[in-house]
Every structure is written in C-alpha cells, then in structure tokens.
Amino acid sequence: MLRAGVVLADQVGIDGFTMRTLAEKLGVVPMALYKHVANKQELLEGMVDLVWAEVTEPEGGYGWKQAMRDRAVSLRAALFRHRWAVGRMEAAGRPGPENLRQHNALLGCLRENGFSFRATVHVTSLLDAYVYGFALQQETLSFETPEESAEAAAATRDAESAEAAARYPYLLEVVEELAKEGYDYDTEFGVGLDVLLDGIEVLRGSWRDG
Amino acid sequence: MLRAGVVLADQVGIDGFTMRTLAEKLGVVPMALYKHVANKQELLEGMVDLVWAEVTEPEGGYGWKQAMRDRAVSLRAALFRHRWAVGRMEAAGRPGPENLRQHNALLGCLRENGFSFRATVHVTSLLDAYVYGFALQQETLSFETPEESAEAAAATRDAESAEAAARYPYLLEVVEELAKEGYDYDTEFGVGLDVLLDGIEVLRGSWRDG
C-alpha cells in the first residue's frame, strides 16, 4: 500500500495525491486506508522511508570522497524520481528505519575515515543542504531536458520587453547564453558537488573537536 | 493585501493560510480577494516577490566574497522569517520584479568581479542550492534554539531502545554529542558557507567559458 502511494504520488504529484485517489487506485473504499495508517501524515512518512530505502549506503572501499559523492548522486536521483519527497526527507516526526540506517551509515563512513565529530556534523549538514537545495531548485524550475531549458530561455527572452532588457542586462546575458549553450542539471550538480568535496578535503584537518 | 498575506502566512503557516482566513483578517468577503488576484497561485507569487524585496542586493565595495556572503546570509534570514516561502522562491510561473532585480544584481556582481559566464552560473547555482537546502533542513527539522535542539536530542536518545542503540551506533554518538554541545544553526550555516566561498575562490581561475 505504501508502495502504491509512492507510485501514485510520482504519477499525479503531491496535489493530486489524496486519500480518495489512492483508495480508488487500490480498489477499496477510502475509509479502508485508515485500517493501515492513522492519518495522511503517517502515510506520507511511510512513503518517505521507502524513498530512503532507494538511497545507496556510502561504500568505504574507494575512499570517503568517492563514497560521499556516490551517496549524494544517489540521493539526488531518488529525489528526482520522487519529486514530492523533497522537503519531507527530514520531517520532524519520528524518522523511519531506512532513514536511521542511512544516516548511521553516512556518519559511520566519515568517522571511520578520520573525520572528527565536529567535522562529521559539518560535512553532513553541508552535503545534505546542497543536495536538497539543488533538488528543490530543479523541481521548482523544472525544465526537464537541456533542449527544454534552451526553449524556455528563448521564450523568456522574447517575452522580455526592451524596457526589461535595459533594466536587467546581466540577467538577459545569462538567459541568452543558456539559450545558446543549453543547461544540463547533471553536469551542474557534479560541478558544485566537486567544489564541496574539494573544500571539505582542504579543511578536513583543521576541524578539531570543540 | 499581499503584505497582509505574508503576515498571515508567517503567523499560521502555509496549511492554515487559506483564502477564507485571509479574507476574514482583512474584514472582507472571501470572494472580494478575486478582485485583486486571479487565484491563490497568483497571490502566493506576489507574496514571494515581497520576500525577495527583503533580500539585500550584493554590495561590490568589499569584494565579491563578502558580497556573496552577505547576500547568502540575507537570503537565509528572509527564508527564516517566512518559512512558507522556502521552495517557492524559484517557482516556474513568471518571476516577479523583485526576483528579477535581485538575480540581475547577483549575476552582475559576479561578472564585474571577473567571473566568466560559466563560473557565474556555477556559483549562483551552488550558493542558492546551499541556502535553499539549509533553510529547508532547518524548517523541517525545526529545533528553534540550541537549548531546544539539545532537548530534542536527549528525548530521542531516551526513546531509542537498547536494540536501536546497537543498530545505529554512529547516529547515537552524534545525538549524544549534540545533546552535550548543543547545535547552533547560525554557526553551522556560516561554516558551510565559508567552505563554499573558499572552494569557489580556488576554482575561480580554472573555470573558462566553454
């Protein structure tokens, strides 16, 4: 049933995802759902934990940097498959078992690779913030492909009046450059991620427990 | 009226923010709102642009690094004051004038400080993702103060059964350390931001237009 919820939310988005549509999809009466979950909030929490289950645990074998990179890519991919989940992964209510397992593995990988306690907290906060924020940007902006993004840029440029062009010259430049060159989210994500990981590497030694 | 919407959303959160409650607050009949705005979506877009208006434009006088830092801090502060706005700042619908002004100033500051076109895109994508993601984490986790966070950590630790402690040793370690030392969002945000800015500085020269 949680799995059916994830599939439905993927298909129709979070607005179209209602107790009633889920019940209909499952061929039961809406009330029947309340046999399995207390309310919609609890249902969503269960669905989020299913998304966590899709994220690969960091693999220490290739070093912490590659492990962090793989996990970030995996997390972003999961958030892309399930866009409704962005902003619900760290929800306040009791975290699910997959969430706990995932975070424990992440913290463990860093600690075992010589990161101090403070540094471990900094790194997880920094990396997760970047992944969540990037996914959020991609979800709300949501040009799906480079072609689409070029198209959108062109449309925006045409829509800009001459007056607006004079008022926002730098913005216009970016719009026109992106229209020419296109914009690839995967590449952009990787570039930023490498900046983070390199910065973390440099500062790794200087972070000491307070 | 948009301003009243922002205040109401700040007070009651996005779930409690309805056309009907806003109308009541303004002392008018719900229908009257539709004289000023086509629908709720358009109302929210207008409110988001009011939040953009609160973000300080980057000041070039102290160098790009300080300018980027100040803007990131200002953006995060605005997102903290108006938590409902996180995830709506880059919405697909036509961006408002304050949004355009803000992004134009941001891009302009970078371009005028010698960043290549490609580098400018990388930097804005990276910094914005971090700010949005950090604000999102803080919103969903939402311990307000260091004291509260210590409290929450302690409560979580008590709730963990001995079995769970054995299963998630690294997670437990972090929970216990945070309970002792506390956790301050402002400090944590600054640490991550400095990693980003230092990493950007290092790579500034190596990013060339493709």
Add this chain to the structure above:
DNA sequence: ACCTGAACACCGTTCAAGT
C-alpha cells in the same frame, strides 16, 4: 453593470447505522 451569497466539487476524517 456590479457585487456577493449560495452553491459546486472537492478534501481529510468522524461516526453512527447497518450487518
């Protein structure tokens, strides 16, 4: 022509009425 109250098609959830 204009304003607005009633109404529509929803929503999550409750609860009593049937078996």
Add this chain to the structure above:
DNA sequence: ACCTGAACACCGTTCAAGT
C-alpha cells in the same frame, strides 16, 4: 464486533441571483 456509507467541517472557485 466489525465494516462502511453518509456526513461533517473544511477548501478554492464558480455563477446566478439580487441590487
């Protein structure tokens, strides 16, 4: 005892009926 259909208190938005 259990299941479920009707109902409740909402929501955003429409629209016809009043002025």
